[in-house]
Amino acid sequence: MNEKQVFENAEKNLTFFNVHFKEFEMKYPNQFVAVSGANLVAVGETPDSVLKEITEKRIDKSNLLIEFIPVPGSILIL
Amino acid sequence: MKIPLNISYKNRLIPNLLVSVSTKRKFSSLLVAIDTGCEETILSYKDALLLQIPVKEMIIDKRIQGISGDKVGLSEYTKGLDFFFKKQDGSIFKMTLNYLYISKNPNGANITLLGTDFLKRNNLKFFYNPNGEAYLERDD
Numbered sequence: 726m727n728e729k730q731v732f733e734n735a736e737k738n739l740t741f742f743n744v745h746f747k748e749f750e751m752k753y754p755n756q757f758v759a760v761s762g763a764n765l766v767a768v769g770e771t772p773d774s775v776l777k778e779i780t781e782k783r784i785d786k787s788n789l790l791i792e793f794i795p796v797p798g799s800i801l802i803l
Numbered sequence: 804m805k806i807p808l809n810i811s812y813k814n815r816l817i818p819n820l821l822v823s824v825s826t827k828r829k830f831s832s833l834l835v836a837i838d839t840g841c842e843e844t845i846l847s848y849k850d851a852l853l854l855q856i857p858v859k860e861m862i863i864d865k866r867i868q869g870i871s872g873d874k875v876g877l878s879e880y881t882k883g884l885d886f887f888f889k890k891q892d893g894s895i896f897k898m899t900l901n902y903l904y905i906s907k908n909p910n911g912a913n914i915t916l917l918g919t920d921f922l923k924r925n926n927l928k929f930f931y932n933p934n935g936e937a938y939l940e941r942d943d
Contacts, residue, residue: 731887732821732823732832734832735821775849776849787831803841
């Protein structure tokens with residue numbers, strides 16, 4: 726897979742994440758979700774638990790978006 | 804050269820972009836934020852795990868304290884990371900960071916921050932209009 730293909734896959738994952746974000750906020754606040762192949766593939770309370778599930782499911786980690794889901798309405802300070 | 808940015812992150816006005824990052828062992832795509840309030844680039848705990856960097860075994864070299872009072876341990880990472888960016892014309896551009904910090908905190912938002920050090924080292928200008936466009940720019 727070349728860098729352009731990696732970006733194309735990542736953009737598909739991000740589009741899926743953005744489209745479903747409000748749903749994720751309601752279902753998985755304060756948790757981490759993993760998206761791969763434009764599908765939700767894992768949910769967990771820590772990055773470690775999500776990556777463990779990903780490893781068990783043998784999902785390619787180079788085509789994966791893992792994001793924290795904040796509580797709806799909360800303010801994020803970097 | 805212009806690198807477009809996303810205006811919002813999780814429905815919050817935080818400039819961000821997708822990047823691909825590679826170590827000698829691993830290649831992953833990450834969503835990272837531009838943080839001009841931070842003078843160091845900090846790879847999040849989850850992104851370090853994703854890149855198979857042994858963050859749990861690394862010692863704490865520095866601590867940062869947020870406005871909430873929470874302290875976060877940071878480890879220095881000097882093995883180098885290649886960051887790949889998508890330019891406005893769709894082509895890919897590589898920038899190497901030889902030195903950054905890794906967060907030891909598994910909790911919280913866990914987003915990688917590109918700090919002002921990154922902008923300075925790579926001669927990048929940062930433009931952010933929350934009502935319009937956002938981008939990084941460098942004179943070629």
